[in-house]
Amino acid sequence: MEMIEVRDVQFRYDEEEGSSAVVLDGIHMTVRKGEFVALLGHNGCGKSTLAKHFNAMLLPLGGAVLVKDMNTTDERHKYDIRSTVGMVLQNPDNQLVSTIVEEDVAFGPENLGVEPAVIRTRVDEALKAVGMYDYRDHAAHKLSGGQKQRVAIAGVLAMQPECIVLDEPTAMLDPRGRREVMDTVCRLNREQGITIVLITHYMEEAVLADRVLVMDDGKVVREGTPRQVFSQVEQLRALELDVPQPTELCHVLQQEGITLPDGVLTIEECAEALLQQLEGYHGGH
Amino acid sequence: MLSDITIGQFFPGNSVLHRIDPRVKLALTFIYIVAVFIPRNWWGLGLAVAALIGAALLSRLPARLLLKGLKPVLPLIVLTSIINLFYVDGTVLWHWWIFRITWEGIATAAFIAIRILCLIAGTSLLTYTTSPTTLTDALERLLSPLRVIRVPVHEIAMMMTIALRFIPTLIEETDKIMSAQKARGADMESGGLMQRVRALIPVLIPLFISSFRRAYELATAMECRCYHGGEGRTRMKQLHMRSGDYVALLLMALLIAALFVLNTQFPKVI
């Protein structure tokens, strides 16, 4: 049983045929349990629209979306699906409902009708998991962007999801907030085995994933490990996407005729490759 | 400037006042607001003020904070005082053209000014010491009998929660937009009333547009977190009446009784 299975999904915002462009055009993909998937694609290619299909916020016009074998069109499973697949959105200000941090985190389980004492323990655990426990009685609007986004993640965690979909969670944050959020996301994936689907425009974040999916015009056009996907620099360019900076550097040097390995992803790998190249150079003379 | 507004803000703490059941606190505040209108003489008013100061001390909040909360209502107090000052008959102290100031006028003005201050300070004490969610939660429970006559109690309470949550955010945003417009040469501080109102339009339009976007996104976020109205919803913070709450109610009953007694014992001021 896959976490999320998307079968040939068609979607357009205006349901009438021909009156609006097709946003999702035959999407086929699966997200396996415990996996960390990054979803890439240029602006307006339909990533957010696809993400909203994962938790039954939008329903496919053609094809089907299955969350742990539950069809999202089945009204009876709506809240099961939404508590299984939690969603964190881009703007940290517009997804916090309550003024006080812990009360906001409690919002999800309260909606699910969980026992008060159980909500309390879940809220405390969720806040500890994102490192915001010390801020539990603070006013949410006074936190930094990264902290707000971690509270939003805690709010989803308190519903005890098996999968969290994050739609550009770091787009409005400074580098420090971005790192806080990404550290939290990676930790949840590794330590609690929570499946992660991360939509992002930052390639350094996509590199952290187990698998990268690239979308273009409502279709999945590339799929593979970060190394496989990012080694095809020219194809990504054609899809209006960047590659991580170390990959870019190696690519430029390769074009200058310097032999370097393909698919270098991190700064460390890049330094290592360059060092070897330099040593080889000196050794040769 | 806008960030000075503290109305509706909550200052977390663990004082006696913070721990009173929010339903009791809400009821006591309403009773106090009515009680402030009982005194007819200075002794009674003095007692009402003393009760408020006592409560303020129990809250352990800095006095500066409480006084700052009173600042926005000063213009209102000045206005009512002036009206009272000139319109009450009695022993004339000062006289010019059609204006007369009487001894009684001064007393009435002061009396009413103190009353208004008590009202505002009493309600701010409530919001300062009660988290907005518990406050709206208490309101929802106190009003729940009205559901029988189809009053959407849960929806009203949820609207208040969200409004209180977004007041600081929107104030911040207004400040930002105003700075942005000023940086582009907008003049908000000079000119007549009409001109100033017109200068506000470029602030209000972006504010409205962004509020709609916020509302849309918030609705999405709430739905993602399984919100589907008040049905079947539980609460993390359960409300329990404890002995302290009964003591507070008893004290309020004593205060009201004392105010009535004082009215009969001393001559009327207003």
Ligand SMILES: Nc1ncnc2c1ncn2[C@@H]1O[C@H](COP(=O)(O)OP(=O)(O)OP(=O)(O)O)[C@@H](O)[C@H]1O
């Ligand atoms: N609520 C809506 N109603 C109508 N059209 C919409 C709506 N939301 C998005 N669209 C359109 O659907 C297309 C895909 O939008 P979507 O938000 O899924 O893109 P995206 O990949 O998330 O882009 P971005 O990277 O900018 O977030 C766009 O052309 C957009 O204009």
Ligand SMILES: [Mg+2]
């Ligand atoms: Mg998007």
